[in-house]
Amino acid sequence: MKIRLKQWAVAASVAGAGLLSAAFYNMPVSYKGVQKFPYRVAGLTERQAAAHLLSRFTYGATPGQVDAVVKEGLEKWFAQQLEARQSDDSLTQILNHFDAITFTNAQLVAKYPRPGQLTKMAIRDGVVNKDSIKTDRKEYRSVLLSYMQQNGMAPEQELFRQFINQKVLRAAYSNNQLQEVLTDFWFNHFNVSITKNQCAVFIPAYERDVIRPNVFGKFDKLLLATAKSPAMLVYLDNFSSVGNDGGNARQPINNNRTAFNALMPAMGNDTVMMAKVQKARKAQGVNENYAREVMELHTLGVDGGYTQQDVTQAAKVLTGWTLYPMGDEGYGGGIKKQLDRIGEDKLAQRGFVHEGDFLFTPNRHDKGEKTVLGKHFGPDGGCQEGLDLLEMLAHHQSTAKFISRKLAVRFVSDNPAQTLVDKMAKTFTDKDGDIKAVLLTMVSSPEFWSANAVREKTKSPFELAIGAVRSLQAEIRQPYQLYTWVNKMGEKKYYYQAPTGFPDKGQYWINTGSLLNRMNFGLALASSRIPGVKVDLAALNNHHEPESAQAALLTYSKLIMPERNLTETVKRLTPMLNDPQLISKIEAASAKIKPAGNAALSERTMMGGPDTTSADKPSKGKNVLAMQGNSTNSAMLSQVVGVIIGSPEYQRR
Numbered sequence: 001m002k003i004r005l006k007q008w009a010v011a012a013s014v015a016g017a018g019l020l021s022a023a024f025y026n027m028p029v030s031y032k033g034v035q036k037f038p039y040r041v042a043g044l045t046e047r048q049a050a051a052h053l054l055s056r057f058t059y060g061a062t063p064g065q066v067d068a069v070v071k072e073g074l075e076k077w078f079a080q081q082l083e084a085r086q087s088d089d090s091l092t093q094i095l096n097h098f099d100a101i102t103f104t105n106a107q108l109v110a111k112y113p114r115p116g117q118l119t120k121m122a123i124r125d126g127v128v129n130k131d132s133i134k135t136d137r138k139e140y141r142s143v144l145l146s147y148m149q150q151n152g153m154a155p156e157q158e159l160f161r162q163f164i165n166q167k168v169l170r171a172a173y174s175n176n177q178l179q180e181v182l183t184d185f186w187f188n189h190f191n192v193s194i195t196k197n198q199c200a201v202f203i204p205a206y207e208r209d210v211i212r213p214n215v216f217g218k219f220d221k222l223l224l225a226t227a228k229s230p231a232m233l234v235y236l237d238n239f240s241s242v243g244n245d246g247g248n249a250r251q252p253i254n255n256n257r258t259a260f261n262a263l264m265p266a267m268g269n270d271t272v273m274m275a276k277v278q279k280a281r282k283a284q285g286v287n288e289n290y291a292r293e294v295m296e297l298h299t300l301g302v303d304g305g306y307t308q309q310d311v312t313q314a315a316k317v318l319t320g321w322t323l324y325p326m327g328d329e330g331y332g333g334g335i336k337k338q339l340d341r342i343g344e345d346k347l348a349q350r351g352f353v354h355e356g357d358f359l360f361t362p363n364r365h366d367k368g369e370k371t372v373l374g375k376h377f378g379p380d381g382g383c384q385e386g387l388d389l390l391e392m393l394a395h396h397q398s399t400a401k402f403i404s405r406k407l408a409v410r411f412v413s414d415n416p417a418q419t420l421v422d423k424m425a426k427t428f429t430d431k432d433g434d435i436k437a438v439l440l441t442m443v444s445s446p447e448f449w450s451a452n453a454v455r456e457k458t459k460s461p462f463e464l465a466i467g468a469v470r471s472l473q474a475e476i477r478q479p480y481q482l483y484t485w486v487n488k489m490g491e492k493k494y495y496y497q498a499p500t501g502f503p504d505k506g507q508y509w510i511n512t513g514s515l516l517n518r519m520n521f522g523l524a525l526a527s528s529r530i531p532g533v534k535v536d537l538a539a540l541n542n543h544h545e546p547e548s549a550q551a552a553l554l555t556y557s558k559l560i561m562p563e564r565n566l567t568e569t570v571k572r573l574t575p576m577l578n579d580p581q582l583i584s585k586i587e588a589a590s591a592k593i594k595p596a597g598n599a600a601l602s603e604r605t606m607m608g609g610p611d612t613t614s615a616d617k618p619s620k621g622k623n624v625l626a627m628q629g630n631s632t633n634s635a636m637l638s639q640v641v642g643v644i645i646g647s648p649e650y651q652r653r
Helices: 005-014 046-057 065-072 074-083 089-095 105-111 115-124 137-150 156-173 177-189 203-214 219-228 230-235 271-282 289-298 308-317 333-342 383-394 397-411 418-430 435-443 461-471 479-488 512-526 549-560 567-576 582-591 603-607 632-646
Strands: 029-031 321-323 353-355 358-360 370-372 375-377
Touching (some): 046 177, 074 435, 089 156, 105 203, 156 177, 177 203, 177 397, 203 219, 289 383, 308 370, 308 383, 375 383, 549 567, 567 632
Antiparallel strands (some): 321 358
């Protein structure tokens, strides 16, 4: 989607600035089966095509990367990205400092207990009295913190901080950029959320072990891996879905377990109410959440041809899928005793399936006959029923179309040509859901290179932030500071509550307030006002000092936005160069606009630590010249580069 100049002008006026008003050729195989890309059909030069390729399959080109891709060959570069075997030694050394991101799910459950679980353990061990929870909160928190430290535990927030830090660093520094972009894409497709506390601790391993290793493989393997993962099982409640022995399964309760939740507020210490709650738990029956979302969001699409009856039947097929117990204090404590009695060596002959953190329990599975999309399951097909169902969904024609369109929306345009989607869907079907093959079909098609695709996508806040630090070759020492800015601009990674994931359309990201925040970010980054993120603007131009602000605008626009026609952009940005009050005007305007709901959290709110967001802002009334008074030219350059990053042209990719 193109960012409307009128909309950007509105943002600038609110700030008070008042300043913005080919025929086909032969296509031989060129590298490891990758056909010569047909970019000349669309009238693109090789350098323009390289820039487009980088804008789609990386988080943004680094200085000189267009030249490097041209020298290497576009097809060779893309083929190597599909292999994801580029050396990342420097990044690996940095990530080695984050020990928690290597833990298994069982280790994470033990190391980072949820608050309620921690309280239960502390009461059991006689560390706190349950009555003190209500009487002295400060002392209670202090005792719990000491208890955690003595037992080798830590708050969940520490885990999330490490996890988020590695996300930022991988996106900014990995040489295997396509792998990182696809990891983000597929995580969003199979979304889980930290907002659902029960599954939060499983999310780091979900991205590491389920999503990232499968982004270039077969779609059915990725689908199955997500279905069996603790994060997804808990997020969409399938871990608690229970059938019965005879096939006459109870009616599914409300998908949000209202029968259980409605009793909670009034429960207190009433034993009668407690008994009712326990009864509600036992009667929870089949849960349809996962069955519905696996069809609507993960495979077939909302118009994929299924009915509510198919959802209900699929939910029955998937009963009994749950988590293997993770320690005495973790999930499945009750099941653990049963498994211990049976013995690990006898589980299979009793119909159980134990694979890693996944457990199929036959006594919780609906053993009756089921029919989904005309295919019959059962009776008593056990775990294999669910596997067969997921394979059927993964290979359905509607899935081929739905996944192909979603990939085209992500990598081509918000409204991709139907001809392109059809070609991709055919490859999806012919190649057994091979994601690499579908991507190759997409990038080898003229539609990918057409004028309707080049620079027609809008950067999300995360793409903007990471792209900016890559284009400026910024040194990131405190990655969480960038995450805080991404939140401010409206994208709170890993916290999107709905299973849909973030929308991948430009209209979701762009409005007057978001544009002001993006301009704020650009100015803060360029002037090194984001703690722990440093840039050397002079080094980008080989320490050649521009003769004027106008010269700097032209020079740095070409460096930061290579292979674009910048005539109109330079014309629109020029009036902003010499306004010494630009930053304070932008900030004042931003303060008047209510932030987006998913972005209005400071680091303190999120992580329980000191609020450092004030360090991101200049003192009220100061401008960039006053802040960098030791070098007027440096201040000028910072303002120029900040304006470029905040410009509408830079928001496009």
